Amino acid sequence: MPLLDLRHLSKSYPQTNGILRVIEDISATVEEGEFIAIVGPSGCGKSTLLRIVNGIVPISSGQVLYKGRQVDGINLECAMVFQSFALMPWLTVEDNIELPLDAMGVPLAERRRRTGLYIDKVGLDGFEEAYPRELSGGMKQRVGLARALAVEPKLLLMDEPFSALDALTAISLREELLDIWRLPDSPVHTILLVTHIIEEAIELADRILVLSAGPGRVLADLQVDLPRPRDRRSEAFNMLVDKVFSLIEERS
Amino acid sequence: MKTTIINSRKLFTGTLSFLILAAILALFYAYREHTGVLHAPRFSVSARELPYYAFCSFYRMLAAYALALIFSIVYGLAAARGPAWERVMIPAIDIAQSVPVVGFFPAAVYFFVALAHGSRLGVEFAAIFLIFTSQAWNMALGVFESAKTIPADSIEVLQSFGINGWLKLKCLLLPACVPKLVYNSILSWVAGWYFLIACEIITVGPTHYRLPGLGSYLMEAADRGRSGEIVAGLLTLLAIIVAMDFLIWQPLSIWSEKFRYEFAASSPQTEAIAAIAALNRLGPSILRGARKVMLTISGPIRRFGERLPRVNLAAHPRFTLALRRVRTVVLLGLIGFMVYVVIVGVIALFRTLAQPWPAEARLIPAATGASIARLVVAYLISLAWIIPCTLAASSNPRLRQQLASVAEIVGSVPATALFPLIVMFVIKVTGGMNLASILLILTGMQWYLLFNLLAGVSQIPEDLKEAARSFGLSRVGTWRKLVLPAITPSLITGSITAWGGGWNALILSEYFVYQNHTYEVLGLGALLDSATYRTGNSVMILLSLLSMVAVVLVLNRLVWRKLYNVATERYRLDY
Numbered sequence: 052m053p054l055l056d057l058r059h060l061s062k063s064y065p066q067t068n069g070i071l072r073v074i075e076d077i078s079a080t081v082e083e084g085e086f087i088a089i090v091g092p093s094g095c096g097k098s099t100l101l102r103i104v105n106g107i108v109p110i111s112s113g114q115v116l117y118k119g120r121q122v123d124g125i126n127l128e129c130a131m132v133f134q135s136f137a138l139m140p141w142l143t144v145e146d147n148i149e150l151p152l153d154a155m156g157v158p159l160a161e162r163r164r165r166t167g168l169y170i171d172k173v174g175l176d177g178f179e180e181a182y183p184r185e186l187s188g189g190m191k192q193r194v195g196l197a198r199a200l201a202v203e204p205k206l207l208l209m210d211e212p213f214s215a216l217d218a219l220t221a222i223s224l225r226e227e228l229l230d231i232w233r234l235p236d237s238p239v240h241t242i243l244l245v246t247h248i249i250e251e252a253i254e255l256a257d258r259i260l261v262l263s264a265g266p267g268r269v270l271a272d273l274q275v276d277l278p279r280p281r282d283r284r285s286e287a288f289n290m291l292v293d294k295v296f297s298l299i300e301e302r303s
Numbered sequence: 304m305k306t307t308i309i310n311s312r313k314l315f316t317g318t319l320s321f322l323i324l325a326a327i328l329a330l331f332y333a334y335r336e337h338t339g340v341l342h343a344p345r346f347s348v349s350a351r352e353l354p355y356y357a358f359c360s361f362y363r364m365l366a367a368y369a370l371a372l373i374f375s376i377v378y379g380l381a382a383a384r385g386p387a388w389e390r391v392m393i394p395a396i397d398i399a400q401s402v403p404v405v406g407f408f409p410a411a412v413y414f415f416v417a418l419a420h421g422s423r424l425g426v427e428f429a430a431i432f433l434i435f436t437s438q439a440w441n442m443a444l445g446v447f448e449s450a451k452t453i454p455a456d457s458i459e460v461l462q463s464f465g466i467n468g469w470l471k472l473k474c475l476l477l478p479a480c481v482p483k484l485v486y487n488s489i490l491s492w493v494a495g496w497y498f499l500i501a502c503e504i505i506t507v508g509p510t511h512y513r514l515p516g517l518g519s520y521l522m523e524a525a526d527r528g529r530s531g532e533i534v535a536g537l538l539t540l541l542a543i544i545v546a547m548d549f550l551i552w553q554p555l556s557i558w559s560e561k562f563r564y565e566f567a568a569s570s571p572q573t574e575a576i577a578a579i580a581a582l583n584r585l586g587p588s589i590l591r592g593a594r595k596v597m598l599t600i601s602g603p604i605r606r607f608g609e610r611l612p613r614v615n616l617a618a619h620p621r622f623t624l625a626l627r628r629v630r631t632v633v634l635l636g637l638i639g640f641m642v643y644v645v646i647v648g649v650i651a652l653f654r655t656l657a658q659p660w661p662a663e664a665r666l667i668p669a670a671t672g673a674s675i676a677r678l679v680v681a682y683l684i685s686l687a688w689i690i691p692c693t694l695a696a697s698s699n700p701r702l703r704q705q706l707a708s709v710a711e712i713v714g715s716v717p718a719t720a721l722f723p724l725i726v727m728f729v730i731k732v733t734g735g736m737n738l739a740s741i742l743l744i745l746t747g748m749q750w751y752l753l754f755n756l757l758a759g760v761s762q763i764p765e766d767l768k769e770a771a772r773s774f775g776l777s778r779v780g781t782w783r784k785l786v787l788p789a790i791t792p793s794l795i796t797g798s799i800t801a802w803g804g805g806w807n808a809l810i811l812s813e814y815f816v817y818q819n820h821t822y823e824v825l826g827l828g829a830l831l832d833s834a835t836y837r838t839g840n841s842v843m844i845l846l847s848l849l850s851m852v853a854v855v856l857v858l859n860r861l862v863w864r865k866l867y868n869v870a871t872e873r874y875r876l877d878y
Binding site: 131135139141150 | 454456457459460462463464465466467470474475478481561562563564
């Protein structure tokens with residue numbers, strides 16, 4: 052049984068002149084332990100798809116099956132990393148990471164343990180008492196990542212997590228993400244990542260879901276078999292990049 | 304076609320809200336008949352009693368502010384819940400804000416005194432209620448705006464982690480409101496002092512009630528011509544205001560910066576706060592001290608909370624159902640109560656207006672014209688000195704800062720505190736009530752204009768000024784092409800608030816009892832006051848108040864709102 056099973060998902064919003072269709076008839080599965088990237092041009096509903104999986108956005112039609120069952124409302128076994136970090140400016144790094152644990156009713160000692168552990172894992176040691184505004188973009192996203200990891204989710208959702216960072220910071224953060232994911236004691240095994248950067252998807256993911264421009268439909272479901280660590284300059288890598296490019300180009 | 308629909312709807316909501324207001328007003332006066340007259344002994348004006356009077360005034364302010372704070376948070380957050388809530392609750396605030404509050408003081412006195420069975424407590428309640436109405440609206444709007452502008456991702460992150468209820472309030476909603484709440488609290492205290500003094504003055508002058516406090520002390524002292532005591536009273540008031548600013552508002556402003564979202568980091572407000580932080584060395588240590596106290600108090604409570612077994616009440620369907628039922632009952636009860644008030648009020652309104660109208664009712668149109676003329680003169684006088692100052696400040700940043708700091712100090716002194724002094728001198732020297740009344744209106748108007756225009760000037764982008772300089776525009780040319788258009792929106796918002804202050808000042812300034820002699824001029828405020836304090840004719844009170852509210856609302860809708868829309872559309876500083 053797949054961890055996540057999306058069946059004929061559609062999402063539309065009523066507007067003053069007609070309706071806006073964001074997603075149309077998307078079906079896909081996510082197996083436990085997979086790293087899946089969703090790629091598509093802007094406005095293809097990929098972020099909406101992620102929010103549907105999390106349960107923040109209700110679907111118009113179709114089914115979201117998690118472990119074979121339909122989830123009512125928010126799926127608390129998921130955790131999301133946001134493009135804009137979405138940290139509370141008035142909470143310290145530590146308090147930001149503790150916030151969801153507090154909501155879940157995790158006891159104090161365990162909260163402290165996990166906060167310390169993941170602060171260490173993402174390399175934020177020494178910044179526990181800092182406020183988000185005192186951190187650089189890369190450090191902020193580390194907090195966002197630690198906050199999601201501390202939940203120890205079955206499924207990690209990442210919404211363009213590296214898009215708001217400069218290119219060099221993005222490169223090192225991607226590597227760190229892979230390092231954390233591949234460790235045997237990693238808290239998360241399954242990752243669903245949304246991005247508009249094709250190279251990023253190919254570098255990170257086992258499988259790539261290519262979406263068309265709005266309304267989003269699945270254009271292709273590609274297996275990425277390149278050996279890890281992946282070399283961005285290799286011929287195989289670039290051929291795959293070209294392939295995804297032409298898939299998107301053809302349809303828009 | 305579309306515009307006429309919108310206009311008729313606007314007309315409908317306007318009429319409806321006016322009716323509701325009139326109904327509530329009439330209800331106030333319906334209580335009047337049961338009021339006995341309260342005579343209090345004249346109290347001493349010795350400077351030795353000043354601490355007691357200061358304490359009286361201060362606790363009134365504190366009570367009103369506590370009420371306003373609770374109200375604004377509940378109301379603001381409720382209004383931000385959704386478009387349906389917003390559509391009803393925000394226009395209601397709009398109306399409440401544009402009503403001249405001082406006019407309601409006599410009404411409130413009658414109402415609360417009747418409610419308190421004729422004891423002094425009623426007058427106290429009335430004063431606190433009035434101060435509350437001068438403080439609550441802008442704070443509630445501030446909370447509403449903050450809640451509305453919380454970035455979508457912050458809300459989503461809480462949703463995605465399943466955070467709701469109290470934790471959401473504690474971690475997101477309340478902190479997000481802090482900067483605007485602190486900023487508006489400062490403004491509210493300035494407004495509150497103004498109305499507190501006004502209430503206390505009214506109780507000494509025309510009515511038989513006595514409210515011990517700084518305002519009544521000042522008025523009594525002026526009445527007996529004791530200028531030494533007046534100065535002592537003014538200094539006491541100033542000392543309280545300055546001390547509060549230094550010990551409470553400045554540290555709070557610095558603290559509130561922590562709760563700001565980063566994209567608003569370089570607002571002029573922040574700039575001003577940085578300047579404060581540099582000046583007030585005491586600020587940080589006060590903050591640290593307050594933090595220590597809070598931590599010692601909250602620490603044990605928090606540890607106790609940790610030890611309690613965690614029960615997720617929201618998970619129990621029975622509990623959620625019960626909660627929903629309670630909520631529905633409370634909401635229906637509130638709506639029912641409002642409907643009841645409006646119905647009873649409308650009946651009272653028509654019963655009052657059905658009585659024979661007194662002869663003075665014919666004076667209302669002329670009085671309205673005279674009052675508006677007085678306001679226009681005061682407004683023009685304010686503009687005549689403020690616009691040149693603003694233009695000069697626009698090309699000289701140092702002058703701008705000096706002006707701003709002087710204005711901040713002078714503007715924070717409630718103009719009403721100067722009323723006794725102005726009356727004493729102007730009436731003694733010129734004997735003309737007309738001049739005195741225009742001067743009094745001026746003191747209630749000008750600061751709003753100056754504050755808004757100076758803020759507007761500081762918001763003109765530096766690169767536009769540089770561009771003007773590099774293209775060799777003359778000083779006058781820069782004023783005409785850049786500064787004047789750029790400050791137009793601030794001029795309009797400043798004018799709206801200035802006229803709001805003006806209407807309030809009008810009621811105090813057209814009718815004055817000084818040394819047992821009544822000075823009055825033809826005007827709406829004078830009609831209202833003399834009907835309230837002299838003849839006690841409720842038809843006349845209601846008629847003059849209603850025409851004043853109607854004139855204010857019509858002016859707001861037809862003149863200011865339109866000007867505001869044009870100004871913000873054409874003279875916005877982004878492209």
